[in-house]
Amino acid sequence: MLERSELAENALQALHDEAYDVPLNPQNLNADTLLFTGGRASRPLDGYWKFCVDLLDTGLRQKWYAMQPAAPEDRTEPWDYDPFDGETVRIPSNWAMLKEKWYFFEGSAWYTRALDIEEIEPTRRQFLRIGAAAYACKIFLNGEFLGNHYGASTPFCVELTGKLRRGRNWLMACVNNTRTLDRVPMRNTDWFNYGGLYREVALYDTPQTVIRNFAIHLVPDDSYCRIKVELEVDGPDAGPARVDIPELGLSQDIPIQNGQGEAKIPAHPVLWSPDSPKLYDVSVTLGADQVTDRVGFRQIERRGTDILVNGEPIFLRGISVHEDDATLGKVTNEADLRRRFEHARELGCNFLRLAHYPHHERAAEIADELGFLLWEEIPVYWAIDFANPATYRDAENQLRELIQRDRNRASVIIWSVGNENPDTDARLDFMRRLAETAKALDPTRLTSAACLVNHSQNRIEDRLADHIDVIGLNEYYGWYEEDFEDLARIGANSAPEKPVVISETGADGVIGPNGPKTGLFSEDYMAEVYRRQIDTLRRLDYIKGMSPWILYDFRVERRQNKFQNGYNHKGLIAADKKTKKQAFHILAEYYHQIADTTEDNKTETA
Numbered sequence: 118m119l120e121r122s123e124l125a126e127n128a129l130q131a132l133h134d135e136a137y138d139v140p141l142n143p144q145n146l147n148a149d150t151l152l153f154t155g156g157r158a159s160r161p162l163d164g165y166w167k168f169c170v171d172l173l174d175t176g177l178r179q180k181w182y183a184m185q186p187a188a189p190e191d192r193t194e195p196w197d198y199d200p201f202d203g204e205t206v207r208i209p210s211n212w213a214m215l216k217e218k219w220y221f222f223e224g225s226a227w228y229t230r231a232l233d234i235e236e237i238e239p240t241r242r243q244f245l246r247i248g249a250a251a252y253a254c255k256i257f258l259n260g261e262f263l264g265n266h267y268g269a270s271t272p273f274c275v276e277l278t279g280k281l282r283r284g285r286n287w288l289m290a291c292v293n294n295t296r297t298l299d300r301v302p303m304r305n306t307d308w309f310n311y312g313g314l315y316r317e318v319a320l321y322d323t324p325q326t327v328i329r330n331f332a333i334h335l336v337p338d339d340s341y342c343r344i345k346v347e348l349e350v351d352g353p354d355a356g357p358a359r360v361d362i363p364e365l366g367l368s369q370d371i372p373i374q375n376g377q378g379e380a381k382i383p384a385h386p387v388l389w390s391p392d393s394p395k396l397y398d399v400s401v402t403l404g405a406d407q408v409t410d411r412v413g414f415r416q417i418e419r420r421g422t423d424i425l426v427n428g429e430p431i432f433l434r435g436i437s438v439h440e441d442d443a444t445l446g447k448v449t450n451e452a453d454l455r456r457r458f459e460h461a462r463e464l465g466c467n468f469l470r471l472a473h474y475p476h477h478e479r480a481a482e483i484a485d486e487l488g489f490l491l492w493e494e495i496p497v498y499w500a501i502d503f504a505n506p507a508t509y510r511d512a513e514n515q516l517r518e519l520i521q522r523d524r525n526r527a528s529v530i531i532w533s534v535g536n537e538n539p540d541t542d543a544r545l546d547f548m549r550r551l552a553e554t555a556k557a558l559d560p561t562r563l564t565s566a567a568c569l570v571n572h573s574q575n576r577i578e579d580r581l582a583d584h585i586d587v588i589g590l591n592e593y594y595g596w597y598e599e600d601f602e603d604l605a606r607i608g609a610n611s612a613p614e615k616p617v618v619i620s621e622t623g624a625d626g627v628i629g630p631n632g633p634k635t636g637l638f639s640e641d642y643m644a645e646v647y648r649r650q651i652d653t654l655r656r657l658d659y660i661k662g663m664s665p666w667i668l669y670d671f672r673v674e675r676r677q678n679k680f681q682n683g684y685n686h687k688g689l690i691a692a693d694k695k696t697k698k699q700a701f702h703i704l705a706e707y708y709h710q711i712a713d714t715t716e717d718n719k720t721e722t723a
């Protein structure tokens with residue numbers, strides 16, 4: 118046992134020090150250290166890593182990260198795990214999907230890989246980028262702790278400059294998916310607690326002066342003729358930056374003062390919209406550094422109870438989606454994402470709610486390309502310790518990371534700060550601050566949250582509505598709320614002054630031999646709920662969109678009756694992502710009908 122070695126310093130302390138984790142939790146890898154990577158060359162570090170689960174955090178207690186590689190016969194003391202040996206896994210992946218014995222594993226897990234560096238250029242910088250690690254992730258290089266990140270679905274960067282050596286380096290990540298009381302989400306969710314390094318990991322080599330953050334958008338002043346660029350720069354003065362949009366004949370210098378630069382530039386871009394998803398190639402050059410992006414220019418706003426894209430009111434024909442796959446777990450890929458959008462197109466959608474956490478960045482990039490509008494969300498979900506400043510710090514950081522990552526995506530129109538939270542004073546303060554933060558960081562988009570019906574008043578009412586632009590409403594009349602007639606009464610009883618989007622509604626329907634023929638959990642019953650929901654909702658003129666729950670059946674630990682078997686079956690399509698249920702066709706018929714009507718109206722007024 119390493120308790121005898123100097124590695125654990127005071128050897129016995131390694132067994133009795135329960136504060137072992139405190140020095141390793143600065144959460145210093147966050148929105149402030151995130152690097153803009155669009156267009157940058159990278160060295161992928163996906164593929165095979167050594168792997169070991171570590172339920173009791175023995176690795177942190179015994180300091181496995183400080184061990185040196187050695188052949189077993191050369192070791193002079195017993196050891197409990199050798200990070201340089203042991204099992205091998207491929208990343209990106211969720212360990213739950215790799216081995217039966219890891220399916221429900223919740224705790225720390227160690228990933229280790231060699232990183233061979235040929236040359237170290239003194240004038241260059243190196244950054245490691247982790248696309249996502251669920252939930253908390255500590256990074257070690259050559260035995261040195263470099264920092265940790267909180268949040269299961271946002272990217273983070275670690276600067277390795279001056280820490281890498283020529284030749285063999287050892288990179289370790291200790292990833293922990295334990296559900297705790299102080300994080301976002303907290304302990305209880307209706308989606309599977311996948312752990313692991315489950316999005317891409319890559320190394321970036323940059324000049325000394327680097328473009329750390331780059332935002333570009335159409336100035337939302339109804340003129341449609343000015344583009345705003347905002348830059349954050351890190352490193353010695355490298356003169357002005359230059360932004361180029363060749364297709365617009367635009368090339369503009371932007372002075373950099375104290376690491377910041379911004380400009381409003383006259384331009385007349387073809388506007389991006391779901392019907393015409395025009396994208397422009399944009400590049401920003403600063404000294405020896407350059408980043409690029411593909412950007413659509415459009416204006417999003419709210420007027421009264423209308424949501425407008427480029428000044429035109431729009432109805433959001435949507436569907437909610439999780440990141441979940443029967444084989445991949447929470448890992449997604451190009452084919453999985455494009456299939457999701459193809460099914461959404463078949464459904465007649467122009468909108469998707471990416472629930473309940475930031476999805477892979479490719480989702481918004483593909484939505485830009487195909488012309489879908491997106492609701493993106495941070496997992497302030499159900500019960501949260503709203504009175505805990507540490508919890509707020511976690512939530513706000515995940516929001517900042519999401520906005521920094523996706524703010525150049527034309528498809529993203531709504532930042533949602535949460536889902537189905539109990540209406541308490543602490544919750545109101547917590548989520549108001551988040552909504553204000555989103556608006557301050559990005560005044561070009563709308564804010565929302567998925568709220569609940571006020572059953573005591575029997576109407577759509579939530580104190581948070583005063584602080585967000587769009588009222589998301591989760592209602593399950595016909596499923597959780599038994600008296601379906603209440604939906605019409607609530608509809609008549611409410612007079613919201615802002616647009617309402619039905620952010621969730623639906624019912625479980627188990628298709629195939631496993632499902633009941635009638636009653637709850639039957640496909641027929643699910644279809645009937647969709648018919649009645651559509652028939653009621655279509656009469657409420659302040660409802661400006663819907664994203665029923667959900668496109669695909671998805672895995673979840675908390676649903677174990679004989680019809681569910683560890684799945685939530687509210688999907689319009691089964692977990693095979695092929696078999697469509699009756700409700701799919703019912704919703705598709707409605708969406709295609711209202712899409713045609715909208716088209717007809719446009720033609721008439723043209």
Ligand code: GCU
Nearest residue numbers: 307536537591621666685687
């Ligand atoms: C809730 C929740 C979802 C959940 C759904 C359900 O509204 O927001 O995350 O999966 O209802 O119960 O199926």
